[in-house]
Each structure stands twice: as C-alpha cells, then as structure tokens.
Amino acid sequence: MPEFQTSPGMRDILPPDSARWRRFQAVFASVVEAAGYGEIMPPLMEDLGVFMRIGDATDVVTKEMYDFVDKGERRVALRPEQTASVCRAFTQHRPLTPWKVYYSGPNFRYEKPQRGRYRQFDQVGIEVLGADDPYLDVEVIALGWEFYRRLGLRRVDLLLNSLGEPEDRAAYVEALQTYFDDNSGALTAQSRVTLAKNPLRVLDSKRSPDAAVIAAAPRIGAFYSPQAAAHFEQVQNGLTDLSIPFTIDTTLVRGLDYYRRTTFEFQGGTLESAQNALGGGGRYDGLVESLGGPPTHGIGFALGLDRTLLACDDEGVFAAPDTSVDIFVVDTTGGREALRITAELRDCGFATDRAFENRSMKAQMKAADRSGALLAVIIGSNEVEAGTVVVRPLRQPIGEAARQYDIPRDTLVSEVTQALVKAVREASA
C-alpha cells in the first residue's frame, strides 16, 4: 500500500472513465440548454448559514456538513447540494424571472461511504425560480426523463407525490404524529427516534416491522387544499400528455425539508434499494425567502452521477466513449523526426500520439497498436535517407497482411488524409 491514498469516500476518476463523466455532463447540458436553461457555476464553499436553511431536521445539515472556520474567522461549509446556492445566488443578483439554470459538479457530505455513495459526489440538476405554473413542474420532470432516455436507460421509474401547501403539509404532519404516537409500540426503536424529529421521514423507513404501521397511516391526499389538489392534478395531466409514465407514491417525502407540493424521484429498476434513487426533486416555494430574498416559487431536481452510471452499467448502455488517437508515429532514428511529424499532424487536426525513449521498432509498433490508432506513420534510417515515410494501416483483421507503403515525406498530410478516409470506410464496412 502506498503511503498516501484518497481519503474515505473520495476517489480519482481516471481515464477512460473520466471521458464518460464528461460526456454525461455534456449530454445533460445539451438536453437542458435545448429548453432554455443556462449554466450556473456557484462556488464549492459558502457561508454555513446558506446551507442551514435547507432544514435543521435533515442529517445533511445536522450531521454531514463539511464545515469549518476559515482564516478570516468565517463559518463556511463545502456545499452538500446546490439548490441552496442557487437560491442564494438568486437573492444576491436578482435576475429576471423565470430564472432557468442548470448546474453540474461535486458536492460534499460526510457520510459513511458505500457503493454509489461517496463523500464527494457529482450531481447535475436544474432549478427554476419565480414561476408557479404546474406545467413548469411538468417541464422540469420531463427534462429529467428525457435525459435518462438520451443516456439509453429504459428501466427508470418515476415516482410522484405532492406534499400539499405548507398548511396542508403541517396538518398532515400533525395527523401523522398523532397516528404514529398512538401506534409507536409497533414501530422500531429507530423509527421512534425519527418520529421525534420528523414524522414524515418515518414513511421512508425500510425496516420491515414498520411496514404494516406505515401502510395503515393517514394519506396526504385527504389534506390537500383545493389549490394544491388542482396543481397536482394538472401536473399529472401534463405528464400524461407527454406520455411519461409515473406512479403516485404517497410515502415519497424526500429528504430535504424545504419541499412543498410536487415531489418526485427517479428510481433505477436494476439497482439495490439502497442505491436506487437516481435523482429527485420537487417544489421548494419558500426557500428563497428563508435566505432573505423575496417570496419566490422554486422547483428543480438533482440527479446523482454515480448511481446513474451504475444503472447504465446494469443496462449495458452509455459506455465510456472511445478516446483513441487517429495516428501513431513510430520513429527509430532517435525521435526528432517524430517530434516534427507529430506536430505537423496535430496542426492539421489529426489526433496523434507517438512513442518516446527511442524504443525498438517492435516495441513502438506494440504501442501503436495499443493506442487504437487507425494508422501508423513509420520512420527509420532508410526513410530518412530516401526522404520518405511509411504509412501503415493498423486495423485489418487478424491474419491479413498489412498493406503498408512509402510516400514522399512532403506529401505526408495529403497521403495521411486519404489513408484515414479509407481506413474509416473499411472499419465501418
């Protein structure tokens, strides 16, 4: 074991995996930019108070924050999510509404790491501030749905719920509290602890002894005000109009305390339940206000990159993109000629790699093969003397002899262009 390793829950993303991450973010950007969203890049660190507004009943805030005092005696924290930062940015800059933004990047939570759960983890997401239209809820959900489709995922389930208006939610929480209190004998000890903090969260319990109690608990639906019920119905109708299948799940309460009305979650059908939440979101009317801004409607979602990639692996889609080079330059005369040729080819836009340390012809050819290049450009002492270079196609079927040929050194670019066109055509045939 080396002396230094990444800290728990932190890891290096190496090639070719890193290319997959980049493409993931690029696909997301293209989906939401096509709907008018612009990218916001908030800082990784904010005043601790910004994140405290997420809610003091959530572990994300109370137990998992990477907070510390900086050299200027400020209480700061690494962001555990980005919604709060977006709302802070909104109150700070007061952009025109509706303000449609997307983000992509790492967040930090001090949790015990597990598969699909890291202390530094990437999310992509969108937020819309300043609009109350239920069709906006539909747009937001539909964009998440569309993104999964673009990745190639098919086994994603959309769970939908509404927590009602704040008053509805409060009345429901009260009813739940009463119900669970009356039945606390049947709950697990852990659920009783949860109950003391937030009765809604008890609905999330995955412990089997709780299942019966939860199944018989009061449902949120009975507590909706007429407005909340109408909003929820329009959201459902809109999703149906777009042929997006969903399941109403009245126990879907989401972890963050700021949610109001519409909440939703995307679950991966192939994943274990501990990791099956690929992403989720909802309305958080009130969050901007709690950060000192004007009363402002808000809705958005965040999708976890790690779990979504796990789901992609399970479904065999969205493989790491090919990052191989077009041309590999082999030079057995010391490497100076390779230096010139490589630079020339790169200038002309060809992805080009080469070998170093003046290794044997065989070793350099091996490296050329490994590079995935379609073409090798070879220079030995004979070629230097004759003023030529060898062009050798590399991707013919095993057993078939390579048809390499000499070309004049000064026709390199045009010859290589032709050879590449041919190689690509043969490869796709």
Place this chain on the structure above:
RNA sequence: GUGGUCGUAGCUCAGCUGGUAGAGCAUCAGUUUGUGGUACUGAGGGUCGCGGGUUCGAGCCCCGUCGGUCACCCCA
C-alpha cells in the same frame, strides 16, 4: 454513526488441520539483424493493508487499527 463481511503481485484471485508465497491477465525482453494485434520462451514485480500478541515458527490463530463492501441510517 451502528452491525456483518472482506483486505495476498499493476488487475482478478488461489494458498489444504499454522512450517518464512503461487496462477491467469498485464508489463518488459527474446524467438523474428528495422513492423503491432494470434504462437512459443524467459524476466521483472509482493515487508501477504498496518500495529501489537500467541507460537520454535503466522498470509493462515487472537486483539486493535485503517480501508473497501453490504445492511441499517441518510440520501444522489
């Protein structure tokens, strides 16, 4: 944070009831005095996560610790 489980070469792993380490792949070199991907030969590479303990002797047993993983919790 609580509990289970695992931790041996770069990677995947084997190692019988304790007797001072192996395979496959990968890497490098040679068979081929200029040419890769299939074949053959060989080489390099490990303080068996770390620290204690038991023992004549520990990769194998015990304790602790760190890390991964699984469940709970939480959530993405």
